[in-house]
Amino acid sequence: MTRITNVSLRRILDSRGNPTVEADVLTESGGFGRAAAPSGASTGEFEAIELPAEESIAKARERAVPRLEGLFAGDQRSVDAALRAADGTDDFSAIGANSAVAISMAAAKAGADVLGAPLYQHLGGAFRGENFPVPLGNVVGGGEHAKEATHIQEFLAAPVGAPSVSEAVFANAAVHAAVADVLDQRGVPAAKGDEGAWAPPISDAEAFEVVEEAVDRVEEEVGFEIRFGLDVAAAELYDDDREAYVYGDETRSTDEQIEYVAGLVEEYDLAYVEDPLDENDYGAFAELTDRVGDRTLICGDDLFVTNVDRLREGIDAGAANSILIKPNQIGTLSDAFDAVELATRNGMESVISHRSGETEDTTIAHLAVATDAAYIKTGTVGGERTAKLNELVRIADDAV
Ligand SMILES: C=C(OP(=O)(O)O)C(=O)O
Ligand SMILES: [Mg+2]
Incomplete structure (x- = not known):
């Protein structure tokens, strides 16, 4: 050294x-x-x-x-x-x-x-690089990432049955393209949000239909299982004064929000649900995890902020079964690794994530392989998103 x-x-x-x-x-x-x-x-x-x-x-x-x-x-x-x-x-x-x-x-x-050595090997050790994360691809979104679009922040394709990283990456791109076709057929114009996902001016209910149709089409084409998931980013929807989740004209109490999300998991067989509840409500997270945690990942992003102290609190409360890891939420790679380690020791999955504002930096692709993460959330299209995805393909191809 x-x-x-x-x-x-x-x-x-x-x-x-x-x-x-x-x-x-x-x-x-x-x-x-x-x-x-x-x-x-x-x-x-x-x-x-x-x-x-x-x-x-x-x-x-x-x-x-x-x-x-x-x-x-x-x-x-x-x-x-x-x-x-x-x-x-x-x-x-x-x-x-x-x-x-x-x-x-x-x-x-x-x-x-x-x-x-490649970065993933330096960070993860000599034997890393055998397992690859499933890329979660943001294909429809709104919330803080796009005005006048869905209330739910991200609808994420999850190609869980893909036989390789490369096929998973291309499947997500195909779902993104299929969403454009479905929207076009419905006569819905759509710009793109900050992460390159389509940001159509439709209700959340219609977005579920659109994403389900796009996923089904691509699943049939590629011949392996593709599911989808959500980042509700519910802290952005929660109004402290009204003690309710606000979806435009509609509101949901905490119990109704738990019911709503559990119903969505059931109806759409969601593979992944990030931040379904407010970042201060460990109890509600625990209730939802208890109900549907055996069939989907309930992931804490704003809840845990990659912070071991908050994660420990969440573990004690049974608040989630996975953690989103964003190195800039905590400030250093050592802190991010500590959060992954604590999660792993407690039977939780890690999901390594980009931010809505990104650069061409590819560190998170290496971090996901180094930590043996279940998923990586990188978006689907756009140079700053494909930089990570293409690096993942190179890592799998032993070409970094
Ligand atoms: C990637 C996300 O968005 P942002 O970077 O805006 O927090 C997220 O909420 O998971
Ligand atoms: Mg999030």
């Missing part, structure tokens, strides 16, 4: 056209790693703090960079501990989780480069 000689930070564009942080890490032997921070729109209340890119860069240059130079690239725990020490807060509000995560991921890549 060689020491880090230089960390540089710059402002680059993300997929929404907003500024984000890119980090380069260089080592004395010429090892190099580059990574960029993604950014959420439907962010959880308990996420680590993203600062404006310029401010985060200035603070990280001043406080973190001097501590990193001289550390061993590839000793990820030390790099991430130095980032935490430089920040000094629990939520990275001093230097920004955007700079922290960009540096953490860039250091991991520099470490892999020094070792001459």
Whole structure:
């Protein structure tokens, strides 16, 4: 292993056209790693703090960079501990989780480069790379990702029977195309939301029909099982004052929301349901998990925010059977790995995820393989989404 000689930070564009942080890490032997921070729109209340890119860069240059130079690239725990020490807060509000995560991921890549190993192997160990995650492909969406579209944030194709990563990736693209055909037949115009999913001005009920039809068509074409799932992003729908989930003119009490989602799982045989309830309601999550957790994944995103303390609370409450892992929600790869480990030890699945604001960075593809994750959520089309999917195909092809 060689020491880090230089960390540089710059402002680059993300997929929404907003500024984000890119980090380069260089080592004395010429090892190099580059990574960029993604950014959420439907962010959880308990996420680590993203600062404006310029401010985060200035603070990280001043406080973190001097501590990193001289550390061993590839000793990820030390790099991430130095980032935490430089920040000094629990939520990275001093230097920004955007700079922290960009540096953490860039250091991991520099470490892999020094070792001459693919990133997934450096992060996961010599025997990783045998199992591949099923890609969850966002094909219809609304919520915070597209105005005047569905209330449910994401309808996700889940090609659970695909014999290979490549076939799964292409199946999701085919479902995305089939959704366009079904919408066209119904005379529904559709723009795309932040993640490249179709954002039609239709009710959630009609979106279920459209996605089911598209999935069935593609399933017949490809000859393997494709199911679908949801990210309800229910924290965005929950109104604290009214103590109800608000779907336009309709509202649902917590009991009605549990009933509604359990009914959807039953009716559509959903493979996956993310954030079906508010991020503060461990009890309601537990009730739903108790009812349908034997037949679907109930996943906590805004609920857990990749945070081991929140995950521990959730485990005690029986609040979900899977966790969404977004490294920028917590700030470092070490913290993200700790969350995966805690979940695994407690029989929960991990789902590695992109954000709605993304870059061409492919770290999450490696992270998903390194952690043996059940699923990866990357979107379906659009360069910043296909960057991850194509990297997954390359990893499976041993071509990274
Ligand atoms: C990817 C998501 O959206 P965002 O990045 O806006 O939080 C999500 O909620 O899972
Ligand atoms: Mg989510």
